[in-house]
Amino acid sequence: MGDAATEGLRPRTGQDMKSGNSLFKSFGYAAQGVKSASGERNFKVDCVAAVLAFALCALLQVPLWGWAAVAVCIGVQLAMETMNTALEAVVDLASPGLHPLAKRAKDCAAGAALITACASIVVAGIVYVPALLKLAGVS
Numbered sequence: 001m002g003d004a005a006t007e008g009l010r011p012r013t014g015q016d017m018k019s020g021n022s023l024f025k026s027f028g029y030a031a032q033g034v035k036s037a038s039g040e041r042n043f044k045v046d047c048v049a050a051v052l053a054f055a056l057c058a059l060l061q062v063p064l065w066g067w068a069a070v071a072v073c074i075g076v077q078l079a080m081e082t083m084n085t086a087l088e089a090v091v092d093l094a095s096p097g098l099h100p101l102a103k104r105a106k107d108c109a110a111g112a113a114l115i116t117a118c119a120s121i122v123v124a125g126i127v128y129v130p131a132l133l134k135l136a137g138v139s
């Protein structure tokens, strides 16, 4: 019976060792990683925020550079959530019980995602406020 945590795992065969992973297979494993992380609550929240951010770009007629800045922020945030999920898995594997270093590692990983989220809010202000003022005819 398959366990969600070990799903997709299989023993490496001699053929694997000889040929290594093809580029195509590597993309497949990376996609599995994103799929796995996408089940996390924060990842889903970020996806909803991403849709709203792009909708706001369209609504406020943000210039192309603003769309690019928003896209970069979304990409960085989703990558950070994926890395956070990876770190949580490694910590749970290495330290199933409570340990101050496990706490430190998880808190720091979560803190990294918080930093990029705060930076995204600053970028949102820089992109949306001038667009809103322009649309309102203030500037």
Ligand SMILES: Nc1ncnc2c1ncn2[C@@H]1O[C@H](COP(=O)(O)OP(=O)(O)OP(=O)(O)O)[C@@H](O)[C@H]1O
Pocket: 040, 041, 042, 084, 088, 095, 096, 097, 098, 099, 100, 102, 103, 106, 107, 110
């Ligand atoms: N093995 C552990 N030892 C000590 N403290 C831990 C341990 N595991 C988790 N913690 C503490 O509990 C907090 C929450 O950990 P948890 O694994 O539930 O992540 P989470 O915040 O729920 O992450 P997410 O919401 O992304 O799933 C950690 O930030 C850490 O402070």
